[in-house]
Amino acid sequence: MSIKDIIKQDPQGMIAKAYLFAEKAHKGQKRKSGEPYFVHPLATANILLDWKLDNATIVAGLLHDTVEDTGITITDIKKEFGDEIAFLVDGMTKLGTIKYRGVENKAENMRKMILALSQDLRVVFIKLADRLHNMRTLAALPPAKQKRIALETDEIYASLAYRLGMQNVTGELQDLAFLYLNPKEYQWLLSTTKEQYEKRLAYLEKIKPELNALLEKNGIIPIQIDFRAKRYGSLYKKLLRHDMDIGKVYDLVAMRIIVGTISECYAVMGILHEQWPPLPGRIKDYIAMPKPNAYRSLHTTLIGPEEKIIEFQIKTKEMHEENEHGVAAHWIYKQNTSGKKVSGKVAAEDIAWVQQLQSWQEHFSGKQIDPDDFMNAMKIDFFKERIFAITPRGDAIDLPAGATPVDFAYHIHSEIGDACAGAKINGTLVQLDHELQSGDLVEIIMQKGKRPSEAWLQFVKTTVARDHIRASMRAKNKLIASIAPFTHAELKIATEDRVGLIKDVSTTIAQNHMNIMAFHVDDSKGSRFPISKVQIQSIDKSKIEKLILKLRRIKGIKEISYKLI
Ligand code: MN
Numbered sequence: 001m002s003i004k005d006i007i008k009q010d011p012q013g014m015i016a017k018a019y020l021f022a023e024k025a026h027k028g029q030k031r032k033s034g035e036p037y038f039v040h041p042l043a044t045a046n047i048l049l050d051w052k053l054d055n056a057t058i059v060a061g062l063l064h065d066t067v068e069d070t071g072i073t074i075t076d077i078k079k080e081f082g083d084e085i086a087f088l089v090d091g092m093t094k095l096g097t098i099k100y101r102g103v104e105n106k107a108e109n110m111r112k113m114i115l116a117l118s119q120d121l122r123v124v125f126i127k128l129a130d131r132l133h134n135m136r137t138l139a140a141l142p143p144a145k146q147k148r149i150a151l152e153t154d155e156i157y158a159s160l161a162y163r164l165g166m167q168n169v170t171g172e173l174q175d176l177a178f179l180y181l182n183p184k185e186y187q188w189l190l191s192t193t194k195e196q197y198e199k200r201l202a203y204l205e206k207i208k209p210e211l212n213a214l215l216e217k218n219g220i221i222p223i224q225i226d227f228r229a230k231r232y233g234s235l236y237k238k239l240l241r242h243d244m245d246i247g248k249v250y251d252l253v254a255m256r257i258i259v260g261t262i263s264e265c266y267a268v269m270g271i272l273h274e275q276w277p278p279l280p281g282r283i284k285d286y287i288a289m290p291k292p293n294a295y296r297s298l299h300t301t302l303i304g305p306e307e308k309i310i311e312f313q314i315k316t317k318e319m320h321e322e323n324e325h326g327v328a329a330h331w332i333y334k335q336n337t338s339g340k341k342v343s344g345k346v347a348a349e350d351i352a353w354v355q356q357l358q359s360w361q362e363h364f365s366g367k368q369i370d371p372d373d374f375m376n377a378m379k380i381d382f383f384k385e386r387i388f389a390i391t392p393r394g395d396a397i398d399l400p401a402g403a404t405p406v407d408f409a410y411h412i413h414s415e416i417g418d419a420c421a422g423a424k425i426n427g428t429l430v431q432l433d434h435e436l437q438s439g440d441l442v443e444i445i446m447q448k449g450k451r452p453s454e455a456w457l458q459f460v461k462t463t464v465a466r467d468h469i470r471a472s473m474r475a476k477n478k479l480i481a482s483i484a485p486f487t488h489a490e491l492k493i494a495t496e497d498r499v500g501l502i503k504d505v506s507t508t509i510a511q512n513h514m515n516i517m518a519f520h521v522d523d524s525k526g527s528r529f530p531i532s533k534v535q536i537q538s539i540d541k542s543k544i545e546k547l548i549l550k551l552r553r554i555k556g557i558k559e560i561s562y563k564l565i
Helices: 003-009 014-025 039-050 055-061 076-080 083-095 106-118 121-136 143-163 167-181 184-218 232-241 262-274 319-324 329-337 352-365 375-376 405-412 414-418 455-459 465-481 502-511 541-551
Strands: 226-231 253-259 298-303 311-316 386-390 395-402 420-425 428-430 442-446 489-495 516-521 532-538 557-564
Touching: 003 014, 003 039, 014 039, 014 055, 014 076, 014 298, 039 055, 039 121, 039 143, 039 532, 055 076, 055 083, 055 121, 083 106, 083 121, 106 121, 106 143, 106 557, 121 143, 121 167, 143 167, 167 184, 167 232, 184 226, 184 232, 184 253, 184 262, 253 557, 262 298, 262 311, 298 319, 311 319, 386 532, 395 405, 405 420, 405 442, 405 465, 455 465, 489 502, 489 541, 502 516, 502 532, 502 541, 541 557
Parallel strands: 253 311
Antiparallel strands: 226 253, 298 311, 386 395, 420 428, 420 442, 489 532, 489 557, 516 532
16 A cells, blocks of 8 residues: 555545645755656655554645745644644654754753654654654665764664654664764675575574464464564664674574463463473563563573574564564554554553653652653653754753743753844744743854843743852952942941940841941940941842841840941
């Protein structure tokens, strides 16, 4: 089944309409390979169709580059195709503005940002399909670009696909990236392992009938037995850990047994262990304890016939589907169950990827999503507390929700923050207290010699910005102090005539870390409350006021005022 078949079946449908729309929009544009540009969105849509995603996703796949690369606007898409598709296309357009430069520790940030900007997992699927086709056709690009895209694919997109449990996509993206990142090693691997692969395959083919007979004798009819060859990308990573000794890689080609039920999985493992001795430490029960990306299967490595080592992977058909397609498989599952024909409610708690999204969410923000609401789980709204704004170079800056251009500027560099005089968001001038949104492209306008304003403290959201502004204020106050007409404060204190009162006052001042420059007591007889005048070496109003509060607590103090002198 392809997009063209669908159009033949339903020539008036949304997919047919999107096909014509995108083909027309990209008319005259060419890919680097010389092919018409439309080949790319069409291939992307076909991949999404393969993954059995819903129609809206496939339509958005066809349209995904129209807003970024042609004169079409998001408003046009909304008018022609409605809100849902416009939302998906807009998500793809936003993702198009960010670039990964392989900066250390930025990969995780970038993965989070992709999820945050996408807001809906279907946007992530379109991005993965888009990237998969671009990787399949990467040969047409200049070498420097190939390397950058391959690195981004390996560190960001393959890893995202892995976490979404999409084993096939992960493997293909890693293999393609490996080819461009390490071309020599790739060739070496190809030539040294080809024979090994063939030998392994021939061996497994040979014992397959024996295995079938063994299972049948024990009353198990497997749904399928096949071979899983290890991908070059992951094989190379494994070889690096094993001194490049291919003899130590037992799962170069693994035997895969697919059966009907979970109890049959365990039964098969028991039968195998009885027939051939298992290698210690290599029995893995990913059914009872799935991998963090929800992968489920039983693995065991045995010493098979002719004393050769074989790895077995045993799973049910459902696990197999999930392992290959990951979250996308659940998407199909949900569509089937929410459709009119199938009855019975899906217990979303039982679905591993929902749990996985929850654990991500907890990891990133400590928030809970409602596991009962499956559609909400599809929405990536667990980054509510964070936003990701983008620099003109395409780097993402991770900020708390409500952050402003001033926060953004200080996060890039304190000097940029200090000299910040204005900001443009997506090309438009805004106020410095403007609230940034995820995906905003922010450009800071600097002015030489500009100093931060105290008013910024009213709206900044990050500690980094606040600390820098305060430090700059302190430096300014010091400067003012050094040229100010005032150097001291004089306190006027009305007191009762009490023994020890002068000592109490001077102790309190000393405890507040201030120097007394002069202490004058009015000893003229007759006044009920004599006035003392104390000069202290400070003109910091807030400190003086704090001191006065404390002085007021001393017994016998009636009234205090002060002036700067
Ligand atoms: Mn594209």
